[in-house]
Amino acid sequence: MSEPVIDAAGVVKFLGHGAGRVQALRGVNLSLAGGELVLLMGPSGSGKTTLLSIMGCLMTPSEGTLRVCGRNITDLDPEALAGIRRDHIGFVFQSYHLFPTLTAEDNVRLALDVRGERSQRKAAREVLAMVGLGHKTRSFPSELSGGEQQRVAIARAIVGKPSAILADEPTGALDTENGKAIMTLLADIARDPSRGVLVVTHDPRILPFASRIVHIEDGRLVREELGAAKSVAKA
Amino acid sequence: MSLLRFRLAYRNLFHDRLRFIATIVGIVFSIVLVTVQAGLYVGFRRMVTTMIDHSPADLWIMPAGTKCFEDPSLLDDRQRFRALAIDGVVEATPLVIGYAQWRLPSGTTTPVFIVGSELQGFGLRPWNLIGGRVEDLSIPAAVAIDQSYFERLGINATGANAEIRDQRVEVAAVTKGIRSFTTTPYVFAGVDRARAYTGIPANKASYFLVRVSRDADAGKVRRQLRESLTDVEVLTAAEFRNRSRNFWLFGTGAGAALFAGALLGLIVGTVIVAQTLYASTKDHLSEFATLRAIGSSGTYIYMVIVWQALLSAIIGFCGAAAISWIVAAMTADSALAVVVTPAMTLALFVLTGAMCVASAVAAIVKVMRIDPAMVLAR
Ligand SMILES: Nc1ncnc2c1ncn2[C@@H]1O[C@H](COP(=O)(O)OP(=O)(O)O)[C@@H](O)[C@H]1O
Ligand SMILES: [Mg+2]
Numbered sequence: 001m002s003e004p005v006i007d008a009a010g011v012v013k014f015l016g017h018g019a020g021r022v023q024a025l026r027g028v029n030l031s032l033a034g035g036e037l038v039l040l041m042g043p044s045g046s047g048k049t050t051l052l053s054i055m056g057c058l059m060t061p062s063e064g065t066l067r068v069c070g071r072n073i074t075d076l077d078p079e080a081l082a083g084i085r086r087d088h089i090g091f092v093f094q095s096y097h098l099f100p101t102l103t104a105e106d107n108v109r110l111a112l113d114v115r116g117e118r119s120q121r122k123a124a125r126e127v128l129a130m131v132g133l134g135h136k137t138r139s140f141p142s143e144l145s146g147g148e149q150q151r152v153a154i155a156r157a158i159v160g161k162p163s164a165i166l167a168d169e170p171t172g173a174l175d176t177e178n179g180k181a182i183m184t185l186l187a188d189i190a191r192d193p194s195r196g197v198l199v200v201t202h203d204p205r206i207l208p209f210a211s212r213i214v215h216i217e218d219g220r221l222v223r224e225e226l227g228a229a230k231s232v233a234k235a
Numbered sequence: 236m237s238l239l240r241f242r243l244a245y246r247n248l249f250h251d252r253l254r255f256i257a258t259i260v261g262i263v264f265s266i267v268l269v270t271v272q273a274g275l276y277v278g279f280r281r282m283v284t285t286m287i288d289h290s291p292a293d294l295w296i297m298p299a300g301t302k303c304f305e306d307p308s309l310l311d312d313r314q315r316f317r318a319l320a321i322d323g324v325v326e327a328t329p330l331v332i333g334y335a336q337w338r339l340p341s342g343t344t345t346p347v348f349i350v351g352s353e354l355q356g357f358g359l360r361p362w363n364l365i366g367g368r369v370e371d372l373s374i375p376a377a378v379a380i381d382q383s384y385f386e387r388l389g390i391n392a393t394g395a396n397a398e399i400r401d402q403r404v405e406v407a408a409v410t411k412g413i414r415s416f417t418t419t420p421y422v423f424a425g426v427d428r429a430r431a432y433t434g435i436p437a438n439k440a441s442y443f444l445v446r447v448s449r450d451a452d453a454g455k456v457r458r459q460l461r462e463s464l465t466d467v468e469v470l471t472a473a474e475f476r477n478r479s480r481n482f483w484l485f486g487t488g489a490g491a492a493l494f495a496g497a498l499l500g501l502i503v504g505t506v507i508v509a510q511t512l513y514a515s516t517k518d519h520l521s522e523f524a525t526l527r528a529i530g531s532s533g534t535y536i537y538m539v540i541v542w543q544a545l546l547s548a549i550i551g552f553c554g555a556a557a558i559s560w561i562v563a564a565m566t567a568d569s570a571l572a573v574v575v576t577p578a579m580t581l582a583l584f585v586l587t588g589a590m591c592v593a594s595a596v597a598a599i600v601k602v603m604r605i606d607p608a609m610v611l612a613r
Contacts, residue, residue, distance in 0.1 A: 049611050049612075052611065053608045053611055056528075058528060058607045058608040058610075058611065059606075059608050079532065079533055082527060082530050082531065082532060082533070082607075083530065083532070084530075085528065085529065085530035085607075086529070086530025086531070086532075087530070089530070090529075091528055091529060091610070093610055093611065097521065097522075097525040097528075097610055099243065099246075099522055099525070100250075101243070101246030101247060101250050102242070102243065102246065106239060106242065109239055110239060110243070110526070110529070111529050111530075113239045113240065114526065114529060114530055114531035114532070114535055115530070120239070156529070168611050
């Protein structure tokens, strides 16, 4: 098996201050390899979002170490962390987080623009076509359905060719059909052996797409099982 | 520069029309205020020294303690002869100034300020003539006044008559744009007529205008003048200008008032822009957090905000410049001329930009504190 894209070891995370301080993660070991789609499942408040935030370098662990593409990023400052995200990670959020004042194409281009990349238009259109929105490049988010907006968000996440795609409840706001389409897309992305996808969910309809399912409860990983989808990395 | 970043900035800016308009109105208001104050200052500065600017003198001999051009103390003619005796002094001609009452045929009077000089050779003669000639002032009773004071002086054309000190006055020449800071109309005349109008004896004068020979050392001439004349001061034109300016603009508080007004305008502008930029940034906070989450550098985000500030500055400045030019054109011939020069416009543009960027500080501080993890909060 290839070197993991993201590797969390013994991760502990405290959140909040004073009386509101909680231990959201209590020693988590989880790695994401290229070519696999890992589902992170667990009840509300179990620490899924916190773990995803740490693996996505949006926050640093209180204890333990995190490696991204072999690099220990545990002690990096916010600016350097932004650089790691820029180079290696794509995000998909439950509430899309598209820029309402920009077209679909510009929303996707933005991910390249922050990387300082030129000739973004062509790349943005190609990726939008890939997610099935080749005909809606000039639409604004308000003119798109929820499913379409999430596809734009996925296009934005993958356009920079990151090593990992992290998605927090990507189907949470979608109906069954749209949710299925989004998961199919993410599963397709995970077919690329150089890219891993981590999806946080408590939606059982997603199970068939997973190559691995990890269960979290109360800040600890409690169970792991192989999914229905064959993992390329493990095949 | 990234065009997309710029696009994001202006879309953010125009997204909330009402706030955008408020921002622009704030900038326009503030910059027009600053321009008017600065323009008045430049106008006053010019007005205060206009007589000195139009005098050919290298050196001015004046009674000790003279505060400004309009200060009416007197010199004795003997000083003039002593001056002329000094090597390097080519000319030393008398200039007579003083307040007088201008009496119309109807009997009403109004104060005027007499400026009397040699009409030929070295002297301070009226300029910008739009009626009559300087030579016309040689005929008895002839004076020159400015067109803008026609109404005040009850005059409507050359040839009109009035009286000063029971002596006849005939307007033989008319100037354009020679206005006084004190608003008292200037009346130009030959030096003898001026003495008659002000009651100054024939052997007295207010100033002696000195021309220094080309090959003489002006500094040395001045030293010698100071040594051989008593109770006088000898100033270069530049020194006299400064002294007049300091007296009128700072001694009287007029300058301080203008600066205070300009400063107030700047403060108001900065506060308004800072306030709206901050509010706009707060509205778009989740977008900035998203930018941060997808890996944008701090600089990238600050530039979006700085672009918003600069765009506001450019648009606001254009509005302010247009209004300022209109104000300048409308006041050009008035007693309170707002003078807007190209250099001043350029300086104000830089100032507007600086003001808006300074206003961005609060918004940038806000964005600096952003936690990118907030995008996952929902
Ligand atoms: N900013 C915070 N301050 C304090 N506690 C927090 C904060 N964010 C989350 N928590 C708590 O940490 C735990 C894990 O939260 P989270 O990772 O969001 O769970 P999940 O995504 O599985 O619902 C929860 O108990 C939650 O209340
Ligand atoms: Mg969550």
